[in-house]
Amino acid sequence: MVKEFKEFIAGGNLIELAVAFVMGGLLAGIVESLVSNVLMPIVGILFGKPSFDEALILTLNDSQIRFGAFLTVAVAALLTALGVFLFIVKPYNRFKKNKPADAPPSEADLLTEIRDLLARR
DSSP: OHHHHHHHHHSHHHHHHHHHHHHHHHHHHHHHHHIIIIIHHHHHHHHSSSOOTTTSEEEETTEEEEHHHHHHHHHHHHHHHHHHIIIIIHHHHHHHHHSOOOOOOOHHHHHHHHHHHHHHO
């Protein structure tokens, strides 16, 4: 059991997952900063305020329905999706498209694979 656990910890999947988690956190911080510091102020230029939190409030019987706060979160979510698309997805797709295709396996590789398949029968 200890040997299996060591293999699990040292395995590539766990390390790759940990790296992906850390990188995801970093990218989330970058996108959050883009939305908060660049895109939402542009919303402020267009609509007078970068936040609708206090703009749209309906009060009924001492209860506040805060449509503006919901609208702010919805706009921030859309701008976050736009930021991810423009700064992560588009460049990645461009990189992937320009990456040279993998070379086909050599004749020796194919023959070795056929031999191994026949040996397993």
